Amino acid sequence: MSQSPWQPISPPKPPRPAKAPLTRERIVDAAMRLIVEHGYDAVSMRKIAQELGTGPASLYAHVANKGELDQLLVDRAAQQMKLSDEPDPANWQEQVKDYMREMLRVMRANPGVARAAIGQVPLVEHAMLSTEKLLAILKAGRLPDQAAAWAADLLPLYVTAVSFEETVQNASNWTPADVERFVGEMRTFFADLPADRFPVTVALATALTAGAGGDERFEFGIQVITAGLASLAEPS
Amino acid sequence: MSQSPWQPISPPKPPRPAKAPLTRERIVDAAMRLIVEHGYDAVSMRKIAQELGTGPASLYAHVANKGELDQLLVDRAAQQMKLSDEPDPANWQEQVKDYMREMLRVMRANPGVARAAIGQVPLVEHAMLSTEKLLAILKAGRLPDQAAAWAADLLPLYVTAVSFEETVQNASNWTPADVERFVGEMRTFFADLPADRFPVTVALATALTAGAGGDERFEFGIQVITAGLASLAEPS
DNA sequence: ACCTGAACACCGTTCAAGT
DNA sequence: ACCTGAACACCGTTCAAGT
Numbered sequence: 127m128s129q130s131p132w133q134p135i136s137p138p139k140p141p142r143p144a145k146a147p148l149t150r151e152r153i154v155d156a157a158m159r160l161i162v163e164h165g166y167d168a169v170s171m172r173k174i175a176q177e178l179g180t181g182p183a184s185l186y187a188h189v190a191n192k193g194e195l196d197q198l199l200v201d202r203a204a205q206q207m208k209l210s211d212e213p214d215p216a217n218w219q220e221q222v223k224d225y226m227r228e229m230l231r232v233m234r235a236n237p238g239v240a241r242a243a244i245g246q247v248p249l250v251e252h253a254m255l256s257t258e259k260l261l262a263i264l265k266a267g268r269l270p271d272q273a274a275a276w277a278a279d280l281l282p283l284y285v286t287a288v289s290f291e292e293t294v295q296n297a298s299n300w301t302p303a304d305v306e307r308f309v310g311e312m313r314t315f316f317a318d319l320p321a322d323r324f325p326v327t328v329a330l331a332t333a334l335t336a337g338a339g340g341d342e343r344f345e346f347g348i349q350v351i352t353a354g355l356a357s358l359a360e361p362s
Numbered sequence: 363m364s365q366s367p368w369q370p371i372s373p374p375k376p377p378r379p380a381k382a383p384l385t386r387e388r389i390v391d392a393a394m395r396l397i398v399e400h401g402y403d404a405v406s407m408r409k410i411a412q413e414l415g416t417g418p419a420s421l422y423a424h425v426a427n428k429g430e431l432d433q434l435l436v437d438r439a440a441q442q443m444k445l446s447d448e449p450d451p452a453n454w455q456e457q458v459k460d461y462m463r464e465m466l467r468v469m470r471a472n473p474g475v476a477r478a479a480i481g482q483v484p485l486v487e488h489a490m491l492s493t494e495k496l497l498a499i500l501k502a503g504r505l506p507d508q509a510a511a512w513a514a515d516l517l518p519l520y521v522t523a524v525s526f527e528e529t530v531q532n533a534s535n536w537t538p539a540d541v542e543r544f545v546g547e548m549r550t551f552f553a554d555l556p557a558d559r560f561p562v563t564v565a566l567a568t569a570l571t572a573g574a575g576g577d578e579r580f581e582f583g584i585q586v587i588t589a590g591l592a593s594l595a596e597p598s
Numbered sequence: 599a600c601c602t603g604a605a606c607a608c609c610g611t612t613c614a615a616g617t
Numbered sequence: 618a619c620c621t622g623a624a625c626a627c628c629g630t631t632c633a634a635g636t
Binding site: 171 | 608609610611612613
């Protein structure tokens with residue numbers, strides 16, 4: 127119990143604790159690392175805790191639950207969106223498309239975030255700031271208030287759904303060759319269906335399996351939606 | 363070991379086993395009952411087994427895994443779609459909308475199915491038959507092959523995403539009064555945001571929270587997409 | 599061939615106890 | 618105030634053993 131004369135023991139205040147203290151920031155960092163590297167299903171409270179060298183219970187001092195963590199991941203991703211353009215009434219349709227392209231780019235860069243985002247109204251700061259930008263573009267395009275508001279719901283819904291689909295498809299790690307083989311099998315499957323019950327499906331077998339991996343299908347989607355919105359714009 | 367003289371024991375072949383035998387059909391029945399009554403998260407292999415008075419391992423003789431079961435649930439729902447109309451070139455836009463309305467009706471009648479369907483290409487019989495009908499309508503509308511094929515992907519994607527959103531929102535069992543209170547809170551939240559950073563959001567607070575529960579928002583979505591498709595139709 | 603119990607390797611969340 | 622170990626009530630799936 128007596129202090130050793132040889133060396134001072136247990137210095138009263140070690141300059142810093144060996145472990146960095148747990149923070150909301152560090153928890154989201156770890157979660158983001160896990161989701162990007164191993165997909166949405168790899169993100170569990172337990173895995174995050176393990177990544178941080180602690181137990182799952184420790185996280186609950188900083189994050190209410192898994193749902194809140196999902197929201198924080200969406201916020202992180204939203205922060206990465208580059209949206210510098212001023213709304214331009216003469217160019218609003220192209221700006222809407224660029225917004226959607228940028229959103230898809232960020233979601234692809236953070237696979238699994240789409241899964242965390244889907245079905246949630248994003249009430250976190252950076253997600254709301256990007257929605258604000260989108261609304262400004264839509265109003266510059268002379269859409270009525272109600273159309274602009276619902277469009278600001280429809281557009282991200284579409285991008286998120288597309289990204290989600292890609293995430294599910296790309297689960298595990300398929301090579302481009304695997305994808306091509308799978309698409310080929312699907313085309314054969316469609317083409318070989320009984321033509322009396324599936325006449326159009328058989329006839330369109332090639333078209334139905336085109337543009338699976340690339341951007342053409344997405345470009346088609348944003349073209350359709352943007353053109354539909356344009357038909358609702360008020361005359362200037 | 364000797365047989366009792368008092369009564370015949372263990373009659374060699376009881377006319378029928380006490381329990382009805384497990385079948386794929388009965389498993390999907392039980393799963394459908396669970397998903398409709400308690401939502402997607404209530405459907406687990408263990409709960410289904412319990413519902414059928416057996417253990418989870420028994421299901422794997424009839425169903426490969428949870429993913430296949432999800433597909434079977436989607437097929438069951440697709441079977442409920444009423445799609446009697448002949449494709450009518452003069453009326454194809456309204457037919458597309460009716461198709462989407464019918465799909466949403468069935469998904470609302472089977473809450474949780476949207477969650478099972480999202481992100482999966484539906485390669486089950488009845489889902490494919492309904493897709494065939496949709497493709498026929500789109501071709502009647504003189505859409506080019508590629509546009510028809512991608513539209514047959516886009517339209518169900520939108521309906522499924524809307525239904526999924528509703529499912530998440532309606533999780534647990536909110537009364538209409540609860541929904542109204544929540545919408546009111548959200549409107550106040552938007553309206554009270556700092557106007558310098560969120561000018562458009564603040565201005566559109568009412569529009570952004572309109573039509574949350576009802577069909578108006580969905581009607582807007584199908585109007586936009588259908589109008590966008592119409593702009594791609596070939597001249598007749 | 600079909601069914602079963604038991605086990606494996608996981609989940610999210612809570613809570614009393616520690617510092 | 619923050620962190621922890623242990624527990625609670627769950628998951629999907631596998632497998633050797635039974636009939």
